[in-house]
Amino acid sequence: MAPELIEKLHEKREKERRLPELDVTDGVVMRIAPNPNGPSTLGIARGIIINHEYARMYNGKFILRFDDTDPKIKRPMLEAYAWYEEDCEWLGAKPDEIVIASDRVDRYYEYAEKLIKMGKAYVCFCAQKVFKRLKDSKKACPHREQSAEGNLESWKKMLAGEYDEGGAVLRIKTDIKHKDPALRDWVAFRIIKTAHPRVGDKYQVWPMLDFESAIEDHLLGITHIIRGKDLMDSEKRQKFMYEYLGWEYPKTSHWGRIKIHEFGKLSTSGMKKAIEKGLYEGWDDPRLPTIRSFRRRGIQPDAIRNFMIDLGVSGTDIAVSMDTLYAENRKRIDPMANRYFFVHDPVRLTIKNAPPTVAKAPLHPNIDRGVRKIFVQGDVFVCKEDVERMKRGEILRLKDLYNIKITSLKPLKAEYMGNDLSIIRKGAIIHWAPVDGVKVEVLAPDREYKGIGEEGIKSEPDNVVQFERFGFVKIDSVNDVIRVYFAHK
RNA sequence: GCUCCGGUAGUGUAGCUCGGCCAAUCAUUUGGGACUCUCACUCCCAAGACUGGGGUUCAAAUCCCCACCGGAGCACCA
Incomplete structure (x- = not known):
């Protein structure tokens, strides 16, 4: 593609990500x-x-x-x-x-007082239900007509703690006959005697969010x-x-x-x-x-x-679906995540005639970061899910290791079948874990997976890695058991 | 009940201010294919929408009206 076309594509993408302009x-x-x-x-x-x-x-x-x-x-x-x-x-x-x-509660008090003096706020002693009934029928309560001086006095008493919780509120005067009931004389301050986690019992009169x-x-x-x-x-x-x-x-x-x-x-x-x-x-x-x-x-x-x-x-x-977020995230973590094998619900697979082998699996399939070496002698663990799909006589590829032929399912047994890569076909490659691997627990949104992973996982604390054919995860803690948080597929 | 806001593909979004260039953008999703020692990544192809009805106009996703659908508020919560 011509460079200027690529340039154009990027430009377009940039444009997508922008928020609409603000009226500034x-x-x-x-x-x-x-x-x-x-x-x-x-x-x-x-x-x-x-x-x-x-x-x-x-x-x-x-x-x-x-x-x-x-x-x-x-x-x-x-x-x-x-x-x-x-x-x-x-x-x-x-x-x-x-x-x-x-x-900053003191400041709110100052403005409350100011509004009271202006005659734009009043202390209301109505019970909540009583006021609602009046408000719903566009009627003012008796306290609305109180003088500024009277309200100021009541307000001071409120602040001094002379009323009980629910005994009085400060209301902002709007329009008691406003066609929208949600706007009629709303509450600006109420009494709460519970101590605040930050400032303790310094205040008993708290502003509402709107105020x-x-x-x-x-x-x-x-x-x-x-x-x-x-x-x-x-x-x-x-x-x-x-x-x-x-x-x-x-x-x-x-x-x-x-x-x-x-x-x-x-x-x-x-x-x-x-x-x-x-x-x-x-x-x-x-x-x-x-x-x-x-x-x-x-x-x-x-x-x-x-x-x-x-x-x-x-x-x-x-x-919205999290899929969109996950897709966005996958683009970012795919290049940085090293690959490892993790087998959940492990089933031991006995392999006959297999020579001792060191598997060499790339840390990343597209970026050269070296290989993980895993020594295998005979047996490995494989996923129960994969076992359930196996048929006797089937030839499978243990990824990055060698080929096997399933000879028995009940006790799971197989036979070494060499290393010919040409047998590889879709769906015939499964991953595995060494029998002396590390214990891994994956906490995922839907369930918890327990299983065995390869040793190298230990070297990735706090990193995002991909468990091949399983998904992207973050290594949370590395102890006797490695704790892992699941990100997404 | 009263008041307000909104309705573009499965999902989200652009376009609506200033009607024509919209047989409608991008992403995700789904299906197919290529590549690959992962059911990942990358690449290619395809699928899929203007809520409905009127009106204005040469011309409507865009303007007007009605209907329908969805949501929010009517708290001494935020």
């Missing part, structure tokens, strides 16, 4: 604002990657902000703060700034917000505040629901429960869609990044 007037400041009530998941990685990518595209700023303002229901996890930083960095999205909401996020986005100078469409109404609620305070709302766009075939609908809290019950080994269990898990399985950050950028930012609800 004056710089770009993006943020990802998770609640650290668990580690980052694939869903949050989308937010991290897309927002960071936009900041990068426009030489802007990328901020990681922890919206950890609920010490009770979605209680933050102390370790998760550092995990988020780690995961962002690993994904190639190192934040330029990190902000923690629970450090905290509204203030922070302004203070941090966020120019563009890109997030899930579940937060669409949040924008409409916050815009009332922005108008009262004379601020300009960032430009926004929202993407749809993302569902991953292979993982179903696992929420952070759902995963937490399952881990506590012992169903999973931990947050980085390979069966969980957390970034920590992907990292442990040998999924490359670039693969995740391209995958996310390819998904784009459309408002459509999408259901």
Whole structure:
């Protein structure tokens, strides 16, 4: 192909990977604002990657902000703060700034007071159900008419801890008759007496996401917000505040629901429960869609990044398959992964008349990195799956070793048949493991595989390798038993 | 019930702003083939879509209306 044509192809491919342009007037400041009530998941990685990518595209700023303002229901996890930083960095999205909401509660109080004084917020003592009934019929509650002074006094009492949990909330006045019920006089602060994992019992009055996020986005100078469409109404609620305070709302766009075939609908809290019950080994269990898990399985950050950028930012609800991510990952790890034999559910195969042989198998089929030498004298292990397909009298090739003829199935026996490569045909080559091989356990999303591998696997801790005819894996730990995490086919 | 958003091949996506160059892009997937001592990689070939109905127009995936389908919000969660 002509070089200029190849050039053109590359150009085209580059274009695919780009996100749609942003409407930029004056710089770009993006943020990802998770609640650290668990580690980052694939869903949050989308937010991290897309927002960071936009900041990068426009030489802007990328901020990681922890919206950890609920010490009770979605209680933050102390370790998760550092995990988020780690995961962002690993994904190639190192934040330029990190902000923690629970450090800045006093500021939120200041703005609350300001809004109360402006007559744009009021302390509401209605029971939740009572208010809902009023709101649904477009009726104001009696507390809405309280004077600014009266509200200020109640607010101070709230802060002083004079009310019980659920006894009072601060509401932002919007339009109680607004046609959209989701926008009518929303809650900005509520009382929570549970201690916060970071700041303890310093505060008993906590802002709701809509309030905290509204203030922070302004203070941090966020120019563009890109997030899930579940937060669409949040924008409409916050815009009332922005108008009262004379601020300009960032430009926004929202993407749809993302569902991953292979993982179903696992929420952070759902995963937490399952881990506590012992169903999973931990947050980085390979069966969980957390970034920590992907990292442990040998999924490359670039693969995740391209995958996310390819998904784009459309408002459509999408259901994606991990196959696409795996294909992306395979392209990256195939050149670097050395090849080894691993036999799961091993069956001992006795070979008659075989001369002692040193098998020489290439570490990589396309790149010359030398060979692995495996000494074999007579017997080897083969996969139960392969045994089940064997027929008596069949001639097979033990890959990189020699040929055999199956002479018996019940006790599995074979006969040495020389080394003639011309017998090789599709489906007649199987892999094997030496009888003195190492014990290997592979933890895969669907099951755990136990078996025997060749000695050389020991020399690859933390590396991604390919177990031939099995799949790509990452060597997790090397002890008496080698622990391995399965990546994909 | 009220409010909002969206519907391009199996899956995701480009095209829609400013209608014609769209018999619709790219990737993945699936099928076939080549190569190969892996069911991996690479390469080649093929398959497969504008939700439906009206309207505007010389011309509609693109603009307008209706219908249908999907999703989100209406929390003292984020």
